[in-house]
Amino acid sequence: MTISAKKIHFDDTTMWVELSDARTIGVPLAWFPRLLHASSEQLNSFELSARGIHWEALDEDISVEGLLAGRGDVTHQPHQVA
Numbered sequence: 001m002t003i004s005a006k007k008i009h010f011d012d013t014t015m016w017v018e019l020s021d022a023r024t025i026g027v028p029l030a031w032f033p034r035l036l037h038a039s040s041e042q043l044n045s046f047e048l049s050a051r052g053i054h055w056e057a058l059d060e061d062i063s064v065e066g067l068l069a070g071r072g073d074v075t076h077q078p079h080q081v082a
Helices: 064-068
Strands: 005-010 014-019 024-028 052-055 060-063
Touching: 005 052, 014 064, 024 064, 052 064, 060 064
Parallel strands: none
Antiparallel strands: 005 014, 014 024, 052 060
């Protein structure tokens, strides 16, 4: 069974995702800089799909699989310290 996002809402620091298996997970907005710096209007302009969440205006795609694995924004790799 594929788990998908059914509903999403935000507070000041967290994205709350209600999943198709009845769980709700909270994800820090700090994990996703584009979301952290977005307006309320931009945050709430998302599309749900079977695999995740998409924000066209923010050029952001987040997979439910990634959220469940605890992954944040993977497009920017952290700097390595020598």
